[in-house]
Amino acid sequence: MTVPVVREATPERKAEIFGKVVADVRFQDYVHGCYECGICVAACPSARFYDFSPRKITQAVCREDLDLFWEHVNVDVWNCSQCFSCDRCPRGNSPGGLITIMREVAVTAGLRSAKEALEGGERVVYKIMSTGTQVSPDMLQPEAFPDWGPDVQDVSRNLDLWRRALPPETLHTTTTAWEIDDKTLVELYLIWHMTGVLDMIKAVDEGLHMILNDVMEELLEDHDIVVS
Amino acid sequence: MSSPDPNRGGPSAPSTLTAGTIPLEVVHARSFTRNPDLAPIEDIREEVLKLEAEGEWIVQRVPDDHTEVTTKYGRTKKIPNRHTWHHKSCGQCGHIPGYSTAIFWLNRELGTEYNDPRDQTSCTAWNYYASATSNAPAQAAVAMRNFAAAYETGFYPVIHCGTSYGHYKEVREELVRHPDLRAQVRDILAKMNKPLVMPEEMIHYSEWIHVMRHEIRKRTVLDLSNITCVVHPACHYYKLVAEDAIYDQEIYGGQRTAIMSQLLETLGAKVADYSTWFDCCGFGFRHVLVQRDFTRSFATLRKIERMKEEANPDVTITHDTGCVTTLDKSQFAAKAHGRNVGIPVMSEAQFAALAMGAHPYRVCQLHWHSTDYRPLLEKMGIDWEKAWAEFESDLDRLRSGKTEFLTWDDANAK
Numbered sequence: 001m002t003v004p005v006v007r008e009a010t011p012e013r014k015a016e017i018f019g020k021v022v023a024d025v026r027f028q029d030y031v032h033g034c035y036e037c038g039i040c041v042a043a044c045p046s047a048r049f050y051d052f053s054p055r056k057i058t059q060a061v062c063r064e065d066l067d068l069f070w071e072h073v074n075v076d077v078w079n080c081s082q083c084f085s086c087d088r089c090p091r092g093n094s095p096g097g098l099i100t101i102m103r104e105v106a107v108t109a110g111l112r113s114a115k116e117a118l119e120g121g122e123r124v125v126y127k128i129m130s131t132g133t134q135v136s137p138d139m140l141q142p143e144a145f146p147d148w149g150p151d152v153q154d155v156s157r158n159l160d161l162w163r164r165a166l167p168p169e170t171l172h173t174t175t176t177a178w179e180i181d182d183k184t185l186v187e188l189y190l191i192w193h194m195t196g197v198l199d200m201i202k203a204v205d206e207g208l209h210m211i212l213n214d215v216m217e218e219l220l221e222d223h224d225i226v227v228s
Numbered sequence: 229m230s231s232p233d234p235n236r237g238g239p240s241a242p243s244t245l246t247a248g249t250i251p252l253e254v255v256h257a258r259s260f261t262r263n264p265d266l267a268p269i270e271d272i273r274e275e276v277l278k279l280e281a282e283g284e285w286i287v288q289r290v291p292d293d294h295t296e297v298t299t300k301y302g303r304t305k306k307i308p309n310r311h312t313w314h315h316k317s318c319g320q321c322g323h324i325p326g327y328s329t330a331i332f333w334l335n336r337e338l339g340t341e342y343n344d345p346r347d348q349t350s351c352t353a354w355n356y357y358a359s360a361t362s363n364a365p366a367q368a369a370v371a372m373r374n375f376a377a378a379y380e381t382g383f384y385p386v387i388h389c390g391t392s393y394g395h396y397k398e399v400r401e402e403l404v405r406h407p408d409l410r411a412q413v414r415d416i417l418a419k420m421n422k423p424l425v426m427p428e429e430m431i432h433y434s435e436w437i438h439v440m441r442h443e444i445r446k447r448t449v450l451d452l453s454n455i456t457c458v459v460h461p462a463c464h465y466y467k468l469v470a471e472d473a474i475y476d477q478e479i480y481g482g483q484r485t486a487i488m489s490q491l492l493e494t495l496g497a498k499v500a501d502y503s504t505w506f507d508c509c510g511f512g513f514r515h516v517l518v519q520r521d522f523t524r525s526f527a528t529l530r531k532i533e534r535m536k537e538e539a540n541p542d543v544t545i546t547h548d549t550g551c552v553t554t555l556d557k558s559q560f561a562a563k564a565h566g567r568n569v570g571i572p573v574m575s576e577a578q579f580a581a582l583a584m585g586a587h588p589y590r591v592c593q594l595h596w597h598s599t600d601y602r603p604l605l606e607k608m609g610i611d612w613e614k615a616w617a618e619f620e621s622d623l624d625r626l627r628s629g630k631t632e633f634l635t636w637d638d639a640n641a642k
Contacts (some may be wrong), residue, residue: 019390025364025406045508048530049522065611081515082357083508085464087470103360118359120518132349140323147520149560151598164626166325166593167639168332168342177322184347187373187420194416195366226352
């Protein structure tokens with residue numbers, strides 16, 4: 001994985017990205033000011049292992065400190081665990097929710113740091129968008145999880161057999177977590193198209209966008225659906 | 229230079245920590261009395277019903293056959309007893325399939341009819357929290373498409389994954405608060421000829437197990453009085469949109485969610501405490517995929533080692549996809565470094581199923597788990613060698629082509 005780095009930007013660019021965060025429909029729900037009490041930091045798992053502070057991020061946004069915000073939106077947001085332990089804020093803030101928005105804006109704007117942060121995760125994005133399930137049994141390969149021990153190799157070697165040894169009829173799959181019908185997949189593809197998610201993918205990974213587009217087009221054409 | 233903080237993880241943390249790091253007796257002595265009239269936030273469910281009255285959407289009602297429980301601020305929540313539509317979890321079905329299988333098995337054993345749909349997608353929230361390659365309208369549309377699919381069957385949605393459950397509650401808040409978002413999602417669903425439907429209550433499967441605990445107890449065939457469990461409550465169950473989680477005065481004075489702990493006590497097992505119960509498991513969404521050094525360190529240093537040192541349990545019980553995966557799989561590397569780990573991890577659904585006599589491999593599929601669970605099975609009185617031999621013979625039948633799949637009848641074969 002490449003560690004995202006902060007790159008210089010003009011004050012106008014920083015203000016533009018900041019403006020997109022504030023304009024998000026959820027921003028007013030997530031940020032109400034900050035007491036600097038640090039309860040969010042005390043509860044935060046990422047703060048224990050990284051130079052990371054949900055308080056600093058919330059403070060930078062509340063104070064409209066664009067330089068500090070720029071550092072956070074490029075690097076720090078990617079260290080958040082998104083567990084929402086910080087949601088015990090006495091002001092009712094959701095630092096985790098704010099970080100979700102900041103990540104989303106970083107992706108939509110195609111920030112190079114976002115591209116770096118997402119490296120290595122392409123297959124997961126591909127899997128969820130193209131099949132409707134995020135992880136599949138065939139992702140359990142020893143080379144992908146060397147730190148999980150030899151059991152992963154057992155699963156990989158016996159995958160087809162072990163999946164057939166599952167009583168629920170929907171689970172006899174290896175490339176998806178469960179069986180999903182085509183009509184449902186078509187509906188999912190329409191959602192990605194109609195909400196601009198495919199455009200977000202294009203902003204950070206053109207190759208992945210091209211592959212996803214091809215896969216989706218084929219199924220949509222099979223169902224006589226044309227997406228403009 | 230200051231000495232290392234014993235409450236912080238990391239390589240410098242001393243390995244001889246005891247329960248003294250947090251004075252548990254102080255925690256135990258406290259009690260939290262709930263009063264719904266003093267709840268710090270509005271009851272979003274009232275807004276959901278108001279929007280129905282205004283013609284904004286349909287509210288799918290919890291079936292008449294339900295059980296009422298108390299939630300964080302003392303409000304009442306209805307949990308369906310039967311007739312449920314199962315919103316499956318991709319991490320459970322994909323990587324720990326005994327988890328989903330055990331949930332279905334419990335439903336079958338308790339005779340509560342259920343629907344296991346093929347027109348359900350993942351909530352897609354794992355990817356969303358990991359990569360942010362989605363947005364509020366897309367996430368809401370995915371949720372509402374699934375809810376519409378449940379509504380079309382007449383079965384009530386029960387959500388297997390803690391993250392799906394938490395995220396759908398976020399979506400509910402967003403849709404209630406933002407009319408433009410609601411209109412956008414309604415338009416998207418209309419293109420699929422689907423109505424906009426919001427469930428009356430968001431239900432996590434562990435809440436169904438919670439209300440079924442006495443029925444499960446009646447059918448328990450094992451003596452669990454010598455089994456010590458620790459519980460890891462999932463962040464996205466009780467921290468993310470916190471007000472829907474179940475609490476009970478009898479469990480930690482009402483200060484922690486009663487989910488799992490009350491079931492385990494009802495089953496006759498011991499529930500031991502440990503100081504880092506509030507910490508997350510270390511899953512991190514993106515971390516478990518591309519930054520697993522964090523996940524491994526957090527799971528073992530902050531969770532498993534603390535559990536081991538302070539409670540030395542036979543098993544860690546949790547109720548979410550990422551938590552089972554992280555706490556179980558992270559132990560291999562830590563063990564290789566000689567750390568004080570080695571606690572089997574499973575969901576309360578699998579544990580309850582075992583207690584009711586479910587097969588450890590045909591139903592609970594424990595061969596997909598990593599940390600050694602066999603000593604636990606032995607202590608529970610389960611002959612795992614015999615069970616594995618039975619499962620091997622099932623596999624032989626599958627290999628030979630005599631049968632294509634293991635069936636529910638096979639799962640209960642004696």
